[in-house]
Amino acid sequence: MSGWIFPLPIGVFPKCLAHWVHRIDPFILRFPFPCFLEGIRWYGLAYVFSFLAAHFFFLLCARRGRLSLSGRDGESLLVTLGLGILIGGRMGYVFLYDFAFWRQEPLWIFQFWSGGMSFHGAVIGAGLALALLARKRHLPLLPLADAVCAIAPLGIFFGRIANFINGELWGKITNLPWAIRFPQSVAPATPIAAIPPRHPSQLYEAVLEGGLLLLILQRKFWKYPARSRGCLTADFLWLYALLRIFAEIFREPDAPLWGPFSRGQVLSLGLGILGIGFRLWAGEAGRGPSPGSRDGSTGDAGGSSPGPVEGNSG
Numbered sequence: 426m427s428g429w430i431f432p433l434p435i436g437v438f439p440k441c442l443a444h445w446v447h448r449i450d451p452f453i454l455r456f457p458f459p460c461f462l463e464g465i466r467w468y469g470l471a472y473v474f475s476f477l478a479a480h481f482f483f484l485l486c487a488r489r490g491r492l493s494l495s496g497r498d499g500e501s502l503l504v505t506l507g508l509g510i511l512i513g514g515r516m517g518y519v520f521l522y523d524f525a526f527w528r529q530e531p532l533w534i535f536q537f538w539s540g541g542m543s544f545h546g547a548v549i550g551a552g553l554a555l556a557l558l559a560r561k562r563h564l565p566l567l568p569l570a571d572a573v574c575a576i577a578p579l580g581i582f583f584g585r586i587a588n589f590i591n592g593e594l595w596g597k598i599t600n601l602p603w604a605i606r607f608p609q610s611v612a613p614a615t616p617i618a619a620i621p622p623r624h625p626s627q628l629y630e631a632v633l634e635g636g637l638l639l640l641i642l643q644r645k646f647w648k649y650p651a652r653s654r655g656c657l658t659a660d661f662l663w664l665y666a667l668l669r670i671f672a673e674i675f676r677e678p679d680a681p682l683w684g685p686f687s688r689g690q691v692l693s694l695g696l697g698i699l700g701i702g703f704r705l706w707a708g709e710a711g712r713g714p715s716p717g718s719r720d721g722s723t724g725d726a727g728g729s730s731p732g733p734v735e736g737n738s739g
Contacts, residue, residue, distance in 0.1 A: 509554025517546010582635025596624025
């Protein structure tokens with residue numbers, strides 16, 4: 426069974442079935458030499474789109490009373506969240522996927538343009554950043570986390586599309602009609618005919634972890650505003666974990682396996698267990714006043730309306 430990637434065995438690529446060859450340029454714009462940056466990548470644009478989407482979403486939440494944020498609070502949220510994601514994602518990649526290389530090249534960790542981000546590390550970084558911000562500015566943590574998690578799948582969607590454009594994190598070999606030949610998956614100068622077609626697993630993850638999860642969480646966020654605070658954050662964690670574990674079935678492991686499971690599946694399993702435990706806790710401890718309030722009142726209590734979120738987004 427392991428020798429088959431349906432519908433045909435590995436290594437059998439019928440000539441009558443043409444597979445598209447990935448030749449997308451990862452750069453939107455290339456800078457002339459000499460320059461310490463090669464150019465502007467689609468991957469970087471994915472972060473810009475994600476931050477802008479979060480910016481407008483937090484604005485909407487403030488206007489509808491789901492978050493009580495002043496202009497300065499909004500700016501701090503976006504900057505702190507962005508730093509948490511970048512630092513956590515980078516540190517997570519180093520310690521979870523490529524620690525040996527980092528020991529040889531310690532300064533590589535600062536070369537963000539060279540790639541290398543871990544979603545699980547980004548979750549930890551974002552969580553710590555939100556907790557510190559909430560404590561410093563006396564903001565309600567659980568409603569804040571719920572709002573962030575409600576829009577986070579859109580960032581995941583943009584990120585996975587950028588992975589596809591970069592031709593990285595490709596899937597396992599298959600003969601399905603929509604399989605794609607990734608030249609990056611083989612040695613340079615390999616003939617096109619010798620490049621095995623693979624699952625476009627980046628697109629699978631974009632649809633599942635990005636699109637589907639976004640629809641589910643946005644519906645929960647707006648349709649059930651009075652529900653226990655923190656429950657949506659928990660739902661994000663365990664639902665993402667479930668979808669990621671499934672999507673990893675089609676993805677070529679990018680790190681040594683941990684037993685029969687990929688590293689992403691094991692890390693997601695831990696994330697899912699954390700989400701389920703947090704869901705049980707939030708269902709009991711998170712019940713309380715409306716999530717848009719600092720002091721326990723609902724909406725714009727006391728006659729003060731929440732100020733708009735200004736600045737860039739995280």
